Structure formats: structure tokens, C-alpha cells
Amino acid sequence: MSDLRRIDPGPRLCEATVYGDRMYLSGMIPEDTAQDTTGQVKQALAEIDSLLAKGGSDKTKILSAVIWLGDIGDFAAMNKVWDAWVVPGQTPARATVQARLNDPAMKIEIMVVAAI
């Protein structure tokens, strides 16, 4: 088997696993939940950028993303930030659904699998 590497492993989970030519990120959430949807989505995407870089990947290599919105009514606001973040012609597969998250102030969580 390939080497299984973990990024920022903690006692409960790690931020990402790197295995062979793929990496799997934990659900990325905003740190500052006092911000509005736009701010929270930007934070989550910035964390994804940071983690992908640590694994030797980047946002043009995302294979698949699942987006959970605390309120599906934030779909348009989320997409506005997302659309500005992705690189034209290099967009990933994606699904977006509503789900209640652990912290009611948290508006978004995003989980991605990326190529390396």
C-alpha cells in the first residue's frame, strides 16, 4: 500500500488524509461564525486552499465537493463566493444540500476529495 499521511492529526480527526494520488479533507467550517454567509463561505474556502496546499494539491484539482448549508436559502449567496473562487474550465463535481450543523451559528461546511 501507499503511505497514508495525515495533515494536522488530532485526537478526534485529522484535517486531511493523503493517500496515493488523492487527498480527503475533513468538513471545512468557518472559524468566525459571527460573520455573514459571504464571510463564512470565504473562510471555509480559504481553509480548503490552505489544506490542499499542504497536501500538494490546489483548487483546480478538486475531484468532488459536498456542500452542506445550514439554510438552503443561502444557496445563491454561497454560489456567488464559490463562483468567484473556482477557476473557469477547472471546476469540480459538486452536490449541495441543507443540513443542520453542530453550531447553529455555522452556515456552511464543505468536504472535498482532491487529486494530487
Place this chain on the structure above:
Amino acid sequence: MSDLRRIDPGPRLCEATVYGDRMYLSGMIPEDTAQDTTGQVKQALAEIDSLLAKGGSDKTKILSAVIWLGDIGDFAAMNKVWDAWVVPGQTPARATVQARLNDPAMKIEIMVVAAI
């Protein structure tokens, strides 16, 4: 790294990514949400068939499927269509949960990973 190929890339997402010996589909949804659950499930599965074919795969090679139902009460109706669609002996790993989808008229969304 292997070549990362995208099927039907748009400005927000692509319909599927193909990487190495696996492909990742976006959440497939029915086009015609005026149809009942049976009709909507059939539509989503037909879209999956079509995308898998474009990536060089087919429904006997699905590794994993996540099914989101707008109303978990549609579980039996969804399964009736699903059971007729899958090939005996070649069924995938699967999970089904309820989730509110972007369009309230939309009854199902399915996201799959498949071998090629």
C-alpha cells in the same frame, strides 16, 4: 499524476471528474420536477447512466452512492425504482438520508463514485 478530465465543465461545477481509474459525479437531480417520485428517481438514474458512459464506466462499476431524499417518506418508492435499475450481484455501497434540496419540488439527488 494521472490526467484529470472533466465532463461538461461549467462555470460553477462539472458534471463529473475522471481521474485515474475512478470517476466522481456531481449530485444528479431530475430535470422535470413536475414528475412524481418514481419519475424523478428514474430521471436521476438515467442521468447517472449517461454520465458513467461518458467516463467509460457503467452502473455495475459504481463504488459508492449517497442518496438524498427531500422526504425520507419516499424511501420505499425510491427503492422500487433503484432495485429495478441495479444489476443483481453488482450492487454498490450506498447510504440514504433525508436532506432539504435547493428546489423544494426536487425529490432526490444522488452522488456517486465509480470505477472505470
Place this chain on the structure above:
Amino acid sequence: MSDLRRIDPGPRLCEATVYGDRMYLSGMIPEDTAQDTTGQVKQALAEIDSLLAKGGSDKTKILSAVIWLGDIGDFAAMNKVWDAWVVPGQTPARATVQARLNDPAMKIEIMVVAAI
């Protein structure tokens, strides 16, 4: 392509698919839903252990886990069992959200991808 192997294939789904150096498990759920959250989480994790073993993997090789809780209020109770189950330094990527499951008595469902 690698050989695609299925563990416990049924007419609707299989318990897990094994493909190349990775395996994909179906959403694991507790058998005895009369038990409390602690008991149900233990059951689901025991099923994951069992399936991973059948595929030649184990809990230190989980790449990614999605946890659906019927009630996100069970987050702390779930984590207490989870934290005792994972191996320090070998924790996986993870996301946890609330989702209504098929059986209202069912408190948890967990879906994992693991290295082999």
C-alpha cells in the same frame, strides 16, 4: 482496471466495495435501535471494524468518514464513543451533520472510505 470486489452483495446494495487500494463502505447503522446513543454508536463502529477487516483494512486506515446524526444534539455523546474508538495519531478526515434517517429510532449512520 483493478478487480472490483463486493462484500455481502444484496439485491439493493452491498456492504462494501473493494477496488484497487481503497474500499468504500455503505452507511453503517445500528442493528438494535432500542439502545441509547452510546450503544448505537458502538454498534455502528463495530460494524465498520468488521467490514474493514473483511476488506483487508482497519480503523487506522480510514481516509474519510461522514457521520449523520438523527439529532445533532447527540454530537457530544457520539464523540465520546468515537474518541475512545479511534487510535491516537491515526485519526481520519471527518464531517458530521444532522440528517433524518429512514428509521426515526436510528440515531446514527456512518459512511467511510478506507485505504487497504
